Amino acid sequence: MLVLDDISKGFVQPGAGRLTVLDRIGFTLERKSTAAVVGQSGSGKTTLLSLIAGLDKPDTGEILLDGEDLVPMGQDRLARYRARKIGIIFQQFHLMPHLTAMENISLPLEIQKADNIQARTREMLGKVGLEHRSHHLPSQLSGGECQRVAIARALVVRPSLLLADEPTGNLDIATGQRISSLLFDLVRDEDTGLVVVTHNPELAGQCHARFTLDRGRLVF
Numbered sequence: 001m002l003v004l005d006d007i008s009k010g011f012v013q014p015g016a017g018r019l020t021v022l023d024r025i026g027f028t029l030e031r032k033s034t035a036a037v038v039g040q041s042g043s044g045k046t047t048l049l050s051l052i053a054g055l056d057k058p059d060t061g062e063i064l065l066d067g068e069d070l071v072p073m074g075q076d077r078l079a080r081y082r083a084r085k086i087g088i089i090f091q092q093f094h095l096m097p098h099l100t101a102m103e104n105i106s107l108p109l110e111i112q113k114a115d116n117i118q119a120r121t122r123e124m125l126g127k128v129g130l131e132h133r134s135h136h137l138p139s140q141l142s143g144g145e146c147q148r149v150a151i152a153r154a155l156v157v158r159p160s161l162l163l164a165d166e167p168t169g170n171l172d173i174a175t176g177q178r179i180s181s182l183l184f185d186l187v188r189d190e191d192t193g194l195v196v197v198t199h200n201p202e203l204a205g206q207c208h209a210r211f212t213l214d215r216g217r218l219v220f
Contacts, residue, residue, distance in 0.1 A: 001193050002029040002052070002161060007061035009047055021047045022058070023216040029161075029209070034187060034194040036204035039213035045197045046165060048213065052195060053088055053163050054078045066160055083112055087154030087192070089183075091166035093146045095138040095153075101125070101145075102134040105152045112157065124152040127186060144175040151183055155190055162187060164196040168203060180206065 007025040010018050021044045029035050037045050050056045052063060054070045063070045065085055070078060095104045106121040114120070125131050128148040138146050147167060154162055167183060168176030180203045187194045196203065204210050212219050 001031040001033075001066060002195070003062070003064040004028070004052070005062045005064075007048075007051060007058045007063065009044075009051060009056070009058050021216050022051075022213075025061075025213075025216075025218050027209075027211055027218065029193055029195065031160075032188075032191050032193060033209065034184070034196070034207040035209040035211060036207040037195060037197045037211050037213060038199070038201075038204050043213040044216045045213055049163055049165055049195065049197050052161075053086055054082050083108060084157065085160045087157060087159040087162045089147075089150050089154050089162065089164040089167050091169045093138070093143075093150045093170075095146055095149055097138050100135050100137055101130055101141065101149045104138070104149050105156055108153060108157050114157075120156055124156045127189075128152045128182065142175075143171050144179060147171060147179050148182065151179075151186065155186055155192065158190060159192060161193045161195065164194065164198075166198055166200075167196065168198070168200055176200070177202070 005026050007022055008020065009022040010020040013019050025048065037048060039045050051058050057071060073081065096107065099107065102121055102125060105124055106117050109117045109120060125134055128151060130145060130148055133141060133145060141149065168179050171179060184206055196207065198204050
């Protein structure tokens with residue numbers, strides 16, 4: 001379902017030359033499978049996730065999702081493709097502060113002009129256990145509740161691939177464990193593939209595969 005082939009990415013640092021962040025990365029993820037990307041800070045994990053999400057372009061290589069290469073796509077086509085195929089969960093939640101939980105979840109469906117928006121949103125609210133908080137703003141929700149809203153927003157479009165960047169990083173241990181269990185349950189129920197960047201060994205241990213980045217290289 002996801003294929004990365006010979007992916008490299010670097011940046012030019014003024015006065016310091018070129019810094020290689022990712023060096024010839026390659027791996028595959030089968031449909032409905034889960035993978036953790038682990039490694040020390042600065043090893044290239046977040047850069048890799050941004051490339052898979054189509055938020056940045058690699059210097060070399062191919063990124064194929066459901067057989068389509070994201071790398072040569074123009075920005076407009078890529079944005080439409082990403083909206084249909086990829087869900088993203090951020091460590092900082094990135095909820096719209098002026099929208100309720102229900103409105104945050106329905107936002108990607110509104111952008112797509114999808115059918116049955118209200119029904120699909122309420123269904124996803126139920127799956128994350130927030131029916132009773134549907135009309136609350138993010139400022140009125142706990143950290144765990146905000147992350148549940150973020151998970152529901154990412155999954156409501158039924159993406160082929162879900163990307164999560166430290167989804168439990170801003171939560172206490174008990175809340176983080178509940179969120180990670182919910183995340184894997186939903187991924188299984190929705191038949192979605194998952195790539196998660198994490199420092200949490202328990203979260204990584206729940207995945208089918210674990211890829212370790214060390215100074216921009218993939219080590220097994």
